[in-house]
Amino acid sequence: AGRARLEELGFTVDVCLLDYGRTAEAVYRAALSRKDYDIVMIGAGVRLDPVLTPLFEALVDITHELAPSAKLCFNVSPSTTVEAVQRWWPERKPLV
Numbered sequence: 001a002g003r004a005r006l007e008e009l010g011f012t013v014d015v016c017l018l019d020y021g022r023t024a025e026a027v028y029r030a031a032l033s034r035k036d037y038d039i040v041m042i043g044a045g046v047r048l049d050p051v052l053t054p055l056f057e058a059l060v061d062i063t064h065e066l067a068p069s070a071k072l073c074f075n076v077s078p079s080t081t082v083e084a085v086q087r088w089w090p091e092r093k094p095l096v
Contacts, residue, residue, distance in 0.1 A: 003015065005082045018046070018055075020046070025055070028062055037067045037070045039073055039089060040070045043078075043081075
């Protein structure tokens with residue numbers, strides 16, 4: 001629902017699902033290398049699990065490396081995704 005709502009607002013949304021294992025960093029790195037992003041969200045599933053803190057740190061570092069001008073935003077759950085994105089793109093204009 002969050003993805004659909006963001007697309008209704010004019011956002012182009014790419015989703016990068018991670019396995020939390022050995023390939024997570026490589027998958028994320030490949031996804032960020034494909035194009036430039038204005039906003040990157042690292043979801044609560046990674047951030048809120050203390051066991052995944054090293055992965056979260058790696059994802060933030062990869063984001064700084066490959067998308068240095070992108071704003072980072074964070075949701076608390078899937079239902080807060082739109083709100084999190086809009087904090088960094090409040091004018092809700094289509095991204096070009």
